[in-house]
Amino acid sequence: xxxxxxxxxxxxxxxxxxxxxxxxxxxxxxxxxxxxxxxxxxxxxxxxxxxxxxxxxxxxxxxxxxxxxxxxxxxxxxxxxxxxxxxxxxxxxxxxxxxxxxxxxxxxxxxxxxxxxxxxxxxxxxxxxxxxxxxxxxxxxxxxxxxxxxxxxxxxxxxxxxxxxxxxxxxxxxxxxxxxxxxxxxxxxxxxxxxxxxxxxxxxxxxxxxxxxxxxxxxxxxxxxxxxxxxxxxxxxxxxxxxxxxxxxxxxxxxxxxxxxxxxxxxxxxxxxxxxxxxxxxxxxxxxxxxxxxxxxxxxxxxxxxxxxxxxxxxxxxxxxxxxxxxxxx
Numbered sequence: 289x290x291x292x293x294x295x296x297x298x299x300x301x302x303x304x305x306x307x308x309x310x311x312x313x314x315x316x317x318x319x320x321x322x323x324x325x326x327x328x329x330x331x332x333x334x335x336x337x338x339x340x341x342x343x344x345x346x347x348x349x350x351x352x353x354x355x356x357x358x359x360x361x362x363x364x365x366x367x368x369x370x371x372x373x374x375x376x377x378x379x380x381x382x383x384x385x386x387x388x389x390x391x392x393x394x395x396x397x398x399x400x401x402x403x404x405x406x407x408x409x410x411x412x413x414x415x416x417x418x419x420x421x422x423x424x425x426x427x428x429x430x431x432x433x434x435x436x437x438x439x440x441x442x443x444x445x446x447x448x449x450x451x452x453x454x455x456x457x458x459x460x461x462x463x464x465x466x467x468x469x470x471x472x473x474x475x476x477x478x479x480x481x482x483x484x485x486x487x488x489x490x491x492x493x494x495x496x497x498x499x500x501x502x503x504x505x506x507x508x509x510x511x512x513x514x515x516x517x518x519x520x521x522x523x524x525x526x527x528x529x530x531x532x533x534x535x536x537x538x539x540x541x542x543x544x545x546x547x548x549x550x551x552x553x554x555x556x557x558x559x560x561x562x563x564x565x566x567x568x569x570x571x572x573x574x575x576x577x578x579x580x581x582x583x584x585x586x587x588x589x590x591x592x593x594x595x596x597x598x599x600x601x602x603x604x605x606x607x608x609x610x611x612x613x614x615x616x617x618x
Contacts, residue, residue: 297389299367299408299437303416305330305383306375309425313381316432319388322366325553330382332555337563346563347372347380351540352417353561354409356402357553360395360523361530364388367405367437369412370558373420385416387437396442398533399523402515402546403445408437409537445516450605452513458607459600461505461514468506469543472575475597477503478521478607479590480577482615485525489616492529493550499560499571504537504544511539515546517604522548524612536561547571589614 302316304326315323337343353370368386375381387408391397397404418431440448462474488496502518504511515537523531532552538545538561549557564571584590593614596602612618 297391297439297441299387299389299439301385301387301432301435301437302326303383303385303419303432306373306379306381307383307419307422307425307428308374308376309419309422309428311376313375314383314419314425314428322386322388326384326386329553329555329558330384333558333562334381336555336559340563340566343563344380346566350562351538352413354405354413354537356405356535357532358394358398358401358535359530359532359552360398360526362532363390363392363394365391365394365397365401366553367401367408367412367439369409369416371416371420383416383420385412385419385432385435387412387435387439389437389439391442393442395523396446399519400442400445400449400516401535402512402519402537403449404439404442406440406512408439411435411437449513449516449520453517453605453608454603456604457600458597458602458604461517461604464505464507464510464514465503468504470503470545470575472503473577475594476577476580477574478597478611479580479584479594480574481518481521482525482593482611483580483583484572485522486615488525488531489528492526493531496550497556499557499564500548500550501571501573502546502548503575504539504546506544508539511537511544517608518546518548520608521611524616524618527616534558 302319304315304323307314350372355368357366366386366388368384370382370384373383415431415435419428422428458474504514531550534549534557536547538547547561551557584594593610596610
């Protein structure tokens with residue numbers, strides 16, 4: 289195995305938004321195009337939210353959100369940390385700390401993104417929070433300039449993910465999720481995921497406007513490999529079509545979830561993440577998936593997968609392989 293430095297890839301820091309220590313926008317000088325995109329994304333999201341009279345209450349209650357924008361068809365990726373903030377006059381606008389990456393194998397990296405970016409999210413979160421609570425702008429700038437984003441390489445993340453999948457079982461993951469507050473049948477959830485994503489095989493993600501809510505473990509160390517396991521299942525349905533994903537780790541508001549959008553950095557996606565209770569913002573949950581039983585009864589392949597998933601000793605890796613065999617013919 290190579291030395292530690294070669295197991296990491298450097299990202300470039302950028303930030304944008306409002307802080308209590310300043311009366312105007314704060315922005316990094318590098319990546320002006322990305323900063324402009326962040327400005328547009330946040331402005332459009334706030335415009336949508338402000339149509340609701342209760343939007344300020346919703347905004348102020350929104351949790352900090354690690355996020356990533358990744359595409360299976362582009363080497364460019366963005367990791368970020370979103371937080372509700374305001375300027376010195378109390379005008380509300382988010383503050384985002386982010387890191388831009390170039391990944392040579394974007395399709396693989398999209399699956400591995402949660403594991404590759406775990407330490408990056410931690411650094412962006414610490415810097416962003418320190419900047420928000422700073423009373424002097426110089427202190428805020430110092431906290432931001434201290435960040436040096438370093439992501440795991442895809443090779444290192446892949447090795448760690450495969451170890452996790454080989455050593456954890458379906459029953460073990462179901463117990464992890466129950467301990468985090470999400471009680472579901474993982475057998476039904478995995479079947480439901482495949483059935484819901486079947487249209488993507490021919491249509492891609494263009495019509496997939498709702499967030500997918502995928503449960504995570506309570507232990508932060510286990511959240512990212514569980515998230516990558518879900519992504520491994522999901523992205524198998526996009527072999528013929530590229531898709532731009534928006535990933536949000538919602539871990540401070542009820543049971544932890546990976547919130548997955550299929551429209552990239554869209555205002556509708558972020559609005560649904562910030563205000564999931566608003567009409568039309570309901571995400572697709574796998575927690576109530578009893579409806580799959582009628583489908584299983586009518587399909588030989590689904591019955592095979594259902595039988596495999598009923599084995600408590602089935603490894604998560606074998607669950608993926610059987611899922612791909614049944615739904616993708618892999």
